[in-house]
Amino acid sequence: MSTASSDILLDRMMALHPKVIDLVLDRVWRLLAALDHPERRLAPVIHVAGTNGKGSTVAMIRAGLEAAGARVQAYTSPHLARFHERVRMTDGPIAEAALAAVLDECERANAGLPITYFEITTCAAFLAFAREPADYCLLEVGLGGRLDATNVIEAPRLTVIAPVSIDHQQYLGETLAEIAAEKAGILKRGVPCVVGPQDEAAMEVIEARAARLGAPLIAHGQHWHVWEERGRLIFQDERGLLDLPMPRLIGAHQVVNAGAALAALRALGQNEAACEAAMTRAEWPARLQRLRQGPLVEAAGGAELWLDGGHNPAAGIALAEAVTRLSSKPLHLVCGMLNTKDVAGFLKPLAAVAASLTAVSIPGETATLPAEATRAAAEAAGLRAETAGDVAEAVARIAAATPEARILICGSLYLAGRVLRENG
Structure with missing residues (x-):
């Protein structure tokens, strides 16, 4: 297929729904059912929400897992140069022919019914992921969490909530507590959740939802700590202390993102070598x-x-x-x-x-x-x-x-x- 094939399909998908953003899950569930539920056939999912740091955290988790020999898929948004960046297969961004094929399949299954661009392309990503053997599937929330198109995984292996702050008020709520409630919507019954540093109002909301669902929290300041010391990154949790290189991604804010990634890797049973690779091998463009x-x-x-x-x-x-x-x-x-x-x-x-x-x-x-x-x-x-x-x-x-x-x-x-x- 020509390079323009996926571009033409994506342009058509932009016209399927009159609103740019419309947070409900009904359309996603309908299309996933028509596709025979690819979301049920994914590799163990790590689902990541938050206001800032989601993408960097995903990049570091992926680098650590891949260094340990795992086959890792990742879904992120938005893309920077090409849409293909959003759908990362185990060997890199999805190939043009494969992307065009799953987009075409989703378009036909949707049969012209209203659906947002993000919803239909998320379903296409799930379809591609379901057809490739993998050890982990990393899903970054697009917007919010509770009603985000990625929030259709019944039992992820792990969830992560990066720092929550004020953003997208027109969709998520005016207060930090309201926004945190939307982010905490990715919590699932009995599924552990790594929580990055949070303001008190956000943390109270996350803890309350976790308690209702029996979802164990692995929270910054309680179960893990991270800091910079003499040009090194120090991470400590109940398993002990790690003395690691500083993250390859630049900025003091990347220290806490690194901490969340390390807490996630430890929760997945990874060793110190994987944790070090998460610091030294992660790549995430347009972040300083x-x-x-x-x-x-x-x-x-x-x-x-x-x-x-x-x-x-x-x-x-x-x-x-x-x-x-x-x-x-x-x-x-x-x-x-x-x-x-x-x-x-x-x-x-x-x-x-x-x-x-x-x-x-x-x-x-x-x-x-x-x-x-x-x-x-x-x-x-x-x-x-x-x-x-x-x-x-x-x-x-x-x-x-x-x-x-x-x-x-x-x-x-x-x-x-x-x-x-x-x-x-």
Whole structure:
């Protein structure tokens, strides 16, 4: 099949439901039944929810399991450059022919009935996974948890809840407790759950649901601890202490993500070698990623060029802390965001560490925040700000004015994906 085959199918699927997001499970159950329930034939599932850190945690768990010789599948979202990244088979991203085949099968089984893009593509991923032998299947929640399309697994092997914070209020609730209740919807009766660091309001909700379901918690601060000491990562649980290299993924926030991954690996019976591999081998693009080649790097000249897809207040805090740990250089932001995000909340912590912000719109995204609106929000946060027609123009302008700059492109995974595609 041609490369365009899956693209054509995906474009058609975008039109099957008038709403971008509509959190119910009825349509998913209907299509899975028509497909003879592939979700019941998956390898042991590790189901991961949370506001920030889900993808990084999945990447580290996968690296550890694969180093131990396990065959691992993984479903993540959104993708950055190509949809195929979302459906990772045991040998890498799903092949084009295989993706087109399962998408076509799902489209035919759905028979034109209303269904969201995420729902039908999740069913396609389950179909692909069910047909390949594997030892584990890692599922990252798309949005929330309780009514997310991935939450159809009756008895996962393990669940994980990464830190919960305020995001997607229009779908999940206005308060931290309401949002935590949606995330805790992935808990299943009797299934252990690794819980990352949580605010007290979120933890109370998670503990209450776990108690109702008899789901044992493996919670940060109670059953496991993680910290950095002398350039090493120290993890301690009831089995003992691990002295490991720092995570390959950059940033202080990755320490707690690493802790959750290590707690998950220990719960799965993995040894210290697997835990060390989780730290040293994990790869997760657009999470404080240094770009080292490509047209944008050439446009940056001698300036450093970095990329991050974080887009909510908690991500802004983590990003600000992470860049302060890098070598001392003037930080200049190139930022594009969606109009559904808390722009002021994301920019506030970054305003304390950045010298300027150049705002861009995200090409091809109907929900992009206009560059002028991002510029105004940046100025309100105390940043010197201007706009540019696109990322390349912004990078070249900053590099010309400040050749020794550290340029950070940030604000959206959709913008990050565009950058990775255009930069090759």
